Amino acid sequence: MHSFGHRANAVATFAVTILAAMCFAASFSDNFNSAAPTASVKILNINWFQKEANGNDEVSMTLNISADLSSLFTWNTKQVFVFVAAEYETEQNALNQGSNLKGKDFNLTMHWHIMPKTGKMFADKIVMTGYRLPEQYR
Incomplete structure (x- = not known):
């Protein structure tokens, strides 16, 4: 089905997407301080x-x-x-x-x-x- 490389790529892409969303939320929340x-x-x-x-x-x-x-x-x-x-x-x-x-x-x-x-x-x-x-x- 999917190789180890494809699965590692999917996990890494998901992790980077979540990290980017958290960074955006952190910088956006500073506008309310x-x-x-x-x-x-x-x-x-x-x-x-x-x-x-x-x-x-x-x-x-x-x-x-x-x-x-x-x-x-x-x-x-x-x-x-x-x-x-x-x-x-x-x-x-x-x-x-x-x-x-x-x-x-x-x-x-x-x-x-x-x-x-x-x-x-x-x-x-x-x-x-x-x-x-x-x-x-x-």
Whole structure:
């Protein structure tokens, strides 16, 4: 009737089809997860604030970051990449990161990228306002 090769091919094809359906279901179910992380950042100390040779400002701060990122994790989450960036507005640009920071009000923005086991990546952020840099370099 059927040889061993035909039967092995049928079993392998069925297994791959089921695996593909499970991957689709996993990535589709992530669309229904409403992530709502919370975060707060306190600046404990400005270690140094100086201008680099290339014209950008360099700031070293000691931060106390308290964040609840548990809502970002689902059974399909492989890893989450999180970083904090300092951003400020000027008349010329709505978003700046890097130079002319003396005496500027700035926002600390916590960005995250969710990398799933299957499916597309998701990214979002929380903007925390109310921070100001010193008027002089240290």
